[in-house]
Amino acid sequence: MHTFLRINSAADLNQLNKSLAPEFAPNEVAKKLEAGLSAAVRGILIEEDYVDKDYRSTFYNFYSKKGLGYRKDCVRLHFFDGTVDFDAKSLKLTHDPAYSSDVALTDHYFGYMVLRPTGINTIGRSVISADVRTGAQGRIITATHKVHLLGYTLLVQGFPWMEQHIDISICAHAACWAMLRHFSQRFPDYREQSLYEITMMAESRNPGGLIPSRGLKIQQAERILQVAGTFPLRIAKDVNKRDDKSFYRQLAACIDSGFPVFAAMYKKRHAIAIVGYRWRQVTSPGTGELRHAWDEIDSLIVIDDNQLPYVTIPTRGQRATYTAEDIDTFLVPFPEKLFYPPQAVESLVPLLFNFGSFLQIPPPKETIARYFITTGSALRRFVRNWESAFDPKLIEILMNVSFTQFIWVVELATESEWGVRQVSARAIIDATASVHERLPFWIFHSKDNVLVFERDEDGVNVGDKFYEHPLSGRAMTMMPRMETNLSAIVTK
Numbered sequence: 001m002h003t004f005l006r007i008n009s010a011a012d013l014n015q016l017n018k019s020l021a022p023e024f025a026p027n028e029v030a031k032k033l034e035a036g037l038s039a040a041v042r043g044i045l046i047e048e049d050y051v052d053k054d055y056r057s058t059f060y061n062f063y064s065k066k067g068l069g070y071r072k073d074c075v076r077l078h079f080f081d082g083t084v085d086f087d088a089k090s091l092k093l094t095h096d097p098a099y100s101s102d103v104a105l106t107d108h109y110f111g112y113m114v115l116r117p118t119g120i121n122t123i124g125r126s127v128i129s130a131d132v133r134t135g136a137q138g139r140i141i142t143a144t145h146k147v148h149l150l151g152y153t154l155l156v157q158g159f160p161w162m163e164q165h166i167d168i169s170i171c172a173h174a175a176c177w178a179m180l181r182h183f184s185q186r187f188p189d190y191r192e193q194s195l196y197e198i199t200m201m202a203e204s205r206n207p208g209g210l211i212p213s214r215g216l217k218i219q220q221a222e223r224i225l226q227v228a229g230t231f232p233l234r235i236a237k238d239v240n241k242r243d244d245k246s247f248y249r250q251l252a253a254c255i256d257s258g259f260p261v262f263a264a265m266y267k268k269r270h271a272i273a274i275v276g277y278r279w280r281q282v283t284s285p286g287t288g289e290l291r292h293a294w295d296e297i298d299s300l301i302v303i304d305d306n307q308l309p310y311v312t313i314p315t316r317g318q319r320a321t322y323t324a325e326d327i328d329t330f331l332v333p334f335p336e337k338l339f340y341p342p343q344a345v346e347s348l349v350p351l352l353f354n355f356g357s358f359l360q361i362p363p364p365k366e367t368i369a370r371y372f373i374t375t376g377s378a379l380r381r382f383v384r385n386w387e388s389a390f391d392p393k394l395i396e397i398l399m400n401v402s403f404t405q406f407i408w409v410v411e412l413a414t415e416s417e418w419g420v421r422q423v424s425a426r427a428i429i430d431a432t433a434s435v436h437e438r439l440p441f442w443i444f445h446s447k448d449n450v451l452v453f454e455r456d457e458d459g460v461n462v463g464d465k466f467y468e469h470p471l472s473g474r475a476m477t478m479m480p481r482m483e484t485n486l487s488a489i490v491t492k
Contacts, residue, residue, distance in 0.1 A: 002150070003046040004086035010034045019046055023117040024075055032123070036308035038132045040492035041110055042082030045093070047149065050076040054125045054177075055116040057194035058165065063118070071117040074124060078149060079110040079132065081492075091150055110492075111156040112147055121163040125181075128309060129158050130301075131492045136310040138278030139486035140301050141258050143185040157487065159260070159275050160185075161309035165195070172216035172264075172271040173198055174305035176224045179260045179273050179333065183230070190229055201227040218264050218329050221271070225262070230333035232262075233341060237328050245294070248315075248324065250342040252277070252294040254332040257373035258485030262331040263302075268322050274330070276301035276486060278312065283415050286365065290350065293370035296418065300324055310489075337432060338373065338406050344435045345371045345408050352410065352427055352444065358468060359446040361425045362414045370481075371410040373431060376403030378484055386480050391471040394450055401442055401452070406431040409482060421481040430455065439466070447471070447479060 005015045013030040020026040033041075052074040063070040083095040084105065095108055110132045114124040127145045130136045140159065147154040160181040164174045177198050183190040193201070202220040216224075218234065225232040235251070238244045251274070254261050261274040280298040284291065297315055304311045315324040349369045353361065361367070383390055383398050390398075408429035417423060425446040433440030441453040444466075454465040 001048040002086070002088070002091060003048075004088070005044045005046065007042050007044060016044075016046075020075060020115070021117070023071065023119050023122075024115040025119060025122040029113075029115060029123060032308055036134050037079070037128075038134050038492060040081055040132045041079045043080040043084050043086075045078040045080065045086060045149075047076040047078065048073075050074045050114065052076070052114045052116065052124055053192075054162070054195045055114070057196035061196045074117065075115040077113045077115065078147075078154075079112070079128065081108045081110070084108050093150065093152060105152055106155045109147075109154045109156060111145075111158055114162075118165065121166055123163040126161050126309070127156055127158040128161070129156055129492075130310045130489045133308060133310045133489075135312060136301065136489050137312070137491065138276050138299070138301055139483070139488050140276030140310065141182070141255075141260055141485070142487045143182055145185055159273075159303060159309060161303050162195075162305065164305045171305050172221055172262075173202075175262055175271045175273040175303065176216075176221055178303050179262060180225070180228050182260055183228070183333070193228055198224055216271070218331070221262055221264070222331055225331060225333045228333075231336055231338070232331045232333045234329060234331050235342075245292075246343065246346060248294045249292045249346050251324075251327070251330060252292070252297055253342045253345065253371050253373075254330075255300075256293065256370065256485060259332050259334065259373075260303075262333075263327045264329045264331075265322060265326045266328045268326055270322065273303040274300050275303055276310075276489075283368075283418055286415065288365050290364040291368045292346075292349075293368065296368060335406065337404065340408060340429065340431050340433045340435065340440060342371075345410065345429065348429070348440075349410060352412065352425075355444060355451065358451055359425055359444065359449050361412055361446055366414055367412050367424075368415065368418050369410060369412055371408060372485060373406055374409055374482070374485060375405055376407055379403070379407065379409065379428070379482070382482050382484055389478060389480055391447075393469060393471050394445060397443065397450055397452060397469060403428070403442060404430055404432045407442065411481060413481070421483070423479045423481055426479065426482075441466070447477075 003019050013034050016026040016030045055074050059072055085094050093105055111128040113126040115122050116124040130140055142157045145156050160178045162174055164171050177195050180193045184192040201224045202216055222232050237247045255274055255277055263274050264271050277297045278299045280296050284295045299312045299314050302311050302313055303309050313323055353364050408431050410427040411423040412425045413423040427444040428442040430440050439453055444451045448471055450469040451466045
């Protein structure tokens with residue numbers, strides 16, 4: 001059965017109470033939608049008797065064993081803008097000007113939310129566009145999610161989210177599930193993991209009973225990510241430092257690399273997934289020393305099971321429910337072929353200025369450094385898309401170097417360049433390098449010169465040799481900042 005609700009005002013969300021059974025907690029759901037979704041959402045299609053794989057995994061292994069009877073099926077809510085309508089007789093979705101192709105409908109589709117019949121914390125697997133999330137601004141990690149509805153195939157860009165079950169899973173399970181579901185959508189090598197499977201992955205034996213509802217230790221979250229096939233790196237804040245700048249610089253680098261981060265807050269007894277950030281509107285004032293991208297981040301965007309997705313939390317200062325200062329440890333799920341850690345890149349950045357006699361780069365006190373992981377193919381695609389901004393000689397070099405699959409990119413920019421999303425120089429580092437190498441570079445270039453470092457067939461640095469290639473032909477007047485791992489939120 002399908003019911004379409006036209007939403008002309010927030011009060012219309014109360015129609016959910018008439019359309020949904022009490023075990024789906026429609027009043028609580030309506031309140032969250034009213035507070036969390038923008039006015040761009042003007043229609044909700046209710047899909048009843050929906051079979052949800054995540055709820056079914058918990059139903060057969062947990063809820064079916066309880067004395068209170070639980071339904072097997074869920075309800076799924078689909079969010080559309082005001083141009084979409086629904087013909088109940090023909091079960092067709094239409095929109096102006098009266099055509100209903102998949103592509104046309106996708107342009108007006110904002111995602112879905114599964115409601116499970118558990119009475120408490122009923123919001124299950126959901127993917128909602130950040131463009132319609134109230135207050136969401138910045139850049140986030142997303143994947144394309146395919147939705148099958150009434151014979152249509154719709155697409156939505158977003159990050160998975162759900163509320164914790166409380167009785168079988170808590171915030172840490174929900175954060176792990178969200179990250180791994182993103183991986184299964186973004187990368188074909190990772191399979192989907194149901195929520196129940198994730199609760200079982202935390203230990204070598206079946207914990208059963210009440211154990212999962214009592215929480216996860218950071219070691220158990222790390223085990224979940226390992227069993228799922230990732231190679232998590234654990235980074236802890238130095239408790240002996242009042243302000244562990246390295247901790248946050250590494251956090252920024254991991255997020256900017258497009259990897260969602262599992263963050264634990266011990267005093268808050270809470271865990272979240274960090275999936276994005278928002279730059280400061282005004283560049284932070286100079287301190288007379290090298291600045292880092294973290295210094296230019298105003299807030300983080302997180303997946304918190306207590307609120308709709310894409311919650312914005314401040315990095316410091318202003319107190320909210322929690323801030324980035326409350327984070328004690330984080331886990332970043334790296335792929336297998338990545339051996340050069342973010343801390344090594346951070347230590348390497350100051351050494352780049354030793355090449356100032358070869359490249360025109362600003363002095364450290366005038367520089368903002370940003371570093372992130374990408375792939376060689378993504379770098380070449382970026383260069384091709386911005387071909388007019390690159391010198392032909394540099395393009396030739398970048399297209400011919402035999403990069404490893406994963407690379408670190410370090411971008412150096414002055415304050416004025418940062419404000420217009422440009423850079424002075426870019427270094428490309430072998431992400432498979434040893435931390436003991438002195439010069440683990442592939443390339444280091446500015447607008448006027450390129451240094452190519454010699455590496456043998458196995459990617460090992462050979463005698464710290466590098467060669468100059470002065471740029472010829474069309475001189476570069478600007479170099480765009482590389483921002484390909486995250487997507488910009490476009491408020492609707």
